[in-house]
Amino acid sequence: MLSIFDQGPPPPCPRPFNLAAHVMRHAQTCVEKTALSVLxxxxxxxxxYGDLRSAILRTGAGLLQSGLNPGDxxxxxxxxxxxxxxxxLGAIAVGLVPVPTSSQLTDxxxxxxxxxxxPAAVLRDPNVTCAPHPRQIMLVELVRMRSLPPATFAMGDPERLAYVVYTSGTSGKPRAVAHAHRAxxxxxxxVDGWYGLQSSDRLCHAGAFNWTYTLGTGLMDPWTIGATALIPEPGTDIRELPALLKQHRATIFAAAPGVFRKIMQEKVQLNLPDLRHGLCAGEKLSRHLHERWVHLTGTELYEAYGMSECSTFISSSPSHPARGEALGQPQPGRRVAIVGPGGPVAQGQEGTIAIHRNDPGLMLTYLNAPEEAEARMAGNWxxxxxxxxMSADGQITYLGRDDDMMNAGGYRVSPVEVEAALSAHTGITQVGAAAVDVKQDSSIIVxxxxxxxxxxxATLQAYVSDKLARYKQPRAFVHLSALPTGGNGKLLRRALPAYFKATSE
Incomplete structure (x- = not known):
């Protein structure tokens, strides 16, 4: 049998459609229900829900009144x-195309x-750095828009462009991932394939509002089914999260593995009487971390695998727990395969994890590199x-990257981008970057x-500080007489971590 998971497609997306309207679809029947609590x-x-829907549509109206046009x-x-x-959501509601970015990005x-x-405009908090742009709509203006008469949702083709997110490319140049409203x-x-989410849930996400993981899992998905989202206020110490989860009766808790790791540094039982389970994504969850969470909370921790190009599509869940070291299985409605040079491989054989080109969550293309998007297709995968x-029951085990991409706290980082930032330094003749394990379940970029x-x-740290977002910056620098190379003279990045261990012993 081939390594293909296919239990039939999901229901087709309605037409006409608007992403923001779908997220707020329960707002008119749950007007007084709490949609969001900032803890x-x-x-x-x-x-x-009523307040949130009003703020979204009034902001959309203000953006149009500012001179922006649908499609901008x-x-x-x-x-x-x-x-x-x-x-x-205000931008999407009226047909604009927002590009959410990390506040850590440099000028x-x-x-x-x-x-x-x-872009036609930059939506700007003056406390967040940004390169010059002639049209900046400042935060005070955005807040003022909430007093305007509301717009109406711009309905249309679910295949049209809705938003763009940036992801690290293997070439070192971040790629603009274009997503449709159908995403x-x-x-x-x-909802069932990972979260086990119900409208009665109170889902707390530990991430920042402006992180796409929080935006999707922590906010839009709970709102889409009429649940309540809980987000800790900015500056909340991770060690305070267990008390907040208990105080605000969180039933589901979502975070990246690093957050779970820090919470469990305190070697005590976690008393979370309302919690049903935790959700983990962003980087591979270790078995050790998983088992420790179960021991300290008495609840399960469900992992999901995904990417900027398709969000999460393989996961464990209350209805389908992961077995052993497996990630879980493709969510119902997904078509996923393990692909080799000749197409899907036999069950049990190693290959590249792939998702079918017709998946409604798959990106439209890379706006700045459509040829690279097409190059990542192998037939329909x-x-x-x-x-x-993939095993016979559809469970998928993760076996690592087939390139040198690094993971920093849930963000994928290209070593080429880090190397390019350092290579211009006058004291450096050659540079290579790699993720290095420094202790159990913890790695840094070196x-x-x-x-x-x-x-x-310290000088090198200062040198990259205005060139790379904080999460992309190396945490250590190692001087070598020569970098490891192959027979063709190409840098062997996977050999680099051993040099860190040798110099630190």
Whole structure:
């Protein structure tokens, strides 16, 4: 039998359709229900479904009144506040195309995005850095828009462009991933295939409002089914999260593995009486971390695998727990395969994890590199770049990357991008970057370089600080007499971590 999971397609996306309208579809029947609670140490700030829908549609009206037109792209440089999802959905509601970005990006990085996409405007919090742009709509203006008469949802073809997210490319140049309005419809496959989510749930996500993982799993998915989203206020210490989960009766908790790791550093039982289970994504969950969570909370932890190009599509769930070291299985409605050079391989054999080109959650293309998007297709299969094997029951085991991409706290980072930032330094002749395990379940990005002499680490850190977002910056620098290369002279990045271990012993 071939390694293909296919239990039939999901229901087709309705026509006409609007992503924001779908997210707010319960707002008119749940007007007074709490859609969002921003959790603080002294209490919570609540938004009802009625308040949220009103703010979204009024913001959309204001964006159009500002001179923007449907189809225009708007770059989002907003901070970790509720203003981010309101502006994001407000733009989509009226047919604009928002581009959410991490507030950690530097002027240099945002300048490249502006040159690449040429957005019609930048939605800007003055406290968030951004390269110059002639049309900046400041946060105070966005908030003021909420007093305007509301717009109506712009319904249309679900295949039309809805939003763009950036992801690290293997070439070192971030790719603009273009998603259609139908992407939110596809996320319904996660509700049972990963979350086990119900309208009565109170789902707490530990991430920032302006992280796409939070935006999807922590906000839009709960709202789509009429549940309540809980988000800790900016600056919340991770060690305070268990108390907040208990105080605000969270029933599901979602975070990246690093957050779970820090919570469990305190070697005590976690008393979370309302919690049904946890959700984990962003990087591979270790068996050790999983077992420790179960031991300390008495609840399960369900992992999901995905990517910017298709969100999550393989996961464990309350109805289908993972077996052994497996990630889980493809969500109902997905068509997933393990692909080799000749197509899907036999069950049990290693190959590249791939998803069918007709999956409603798959991106439209890379806006700045459509040829690269097509190059990732093998027939009807979109190749993820991750290796795996599928068992007879559809469970998939993750076997690593087939390239040198790194993971930093849930973000994929290209070593080429890190190397390019350092290579211009006058004291460096050659540089290579790699992720290095420094202790159990914890890794850092390390830069290895050659040059006439060893350079001061603090100087190198300062050098990259305005060139790379904080999560992309190396945490250590290692001077070598020569970098490891293959017979053709090409850098062997996978050999680099051993040099870190040798120098640190």
């Amino acid at each position: 603080g140490s002294t209490g919570a700030t609540d938004w009802t 792209t708007v770059l989002m440089r907003l901070g970790n506040t509720v203003d981010f999802p309101i502006a994001y 240099t990085e945002t300048g490249k995005i502006i040159d690449d996409l040429k 939110i419809w596809a996320r319904q496959m996660m 979109f190749l993820t770049g991750d290796q795996g094997a 830069a290895f370089y050659t040059g006439p002499e060893e350079l001061d680490a």
